[in-house]
Amino acid sequence: AQSVTQPDIHITVSEGASLELRCNYSYGATPYLFWYVQSPGQGLQLLLKYFSGDTLVQGIKGFEAEFKRSQSSFNLRKPSVHWSDAAEYFCAVGAPNNNDMRFGAGTRLTVKP
């Protein structure tokens, strides 16, 4: 089965600084990859997704992610973080013809004023 690792449990960045959240996956073929965001007390909202094609994908709220097959990574980036981006971020991996989506443990983002 596929699996996901998010190496960073907690990251703190200053408002206006750039952000990169790491995600590594394990899957034998080309996976479906997702990033979700969860604000405190809320459900999960899809930020972006990758299935095929262009390896740089754009999402909502100014986020982007790059699929790198050689590194089995799908890192999330944002050029300038806003205070409202403080939340928990989850990377997830799915597979074609497979109902089993696996989630990473999450990275909690704190934004300093």
Next chain:
Amino acid sequence: NAGVTQTPKFQVLKTGQSMTLQCAQDMNHNSMYWYRQDPGMGLRLIYYSASEGTTDKGEVPNGYNVSRLNKREFSLRLESAAPSQTSVYFCASPGGGYNEQFFGPGTRLTVL
């Protein structure tokens, strides 16, 4: 179009009590899922239903039962709650052609 709805939002149980968490989706999706979320562990799949009338175990099914009542509704039952089942429970339904999950708002369950 409410998407995925869950009831209740909060629940406190005593060890050994039973309860059912309700989930409904109005997106006409075939599949529905139950996850639990625990600190440092992300979301773990409890059970899923690929279509009406079918259910399958996920990563952590022990202590739970599910019922796919119809295409819209998928319930999760704890027959005899244990403190280890204290968690936040999310119902989800994949759609959009690539199994991206649409999540409900969650149920925060505490078992004393």
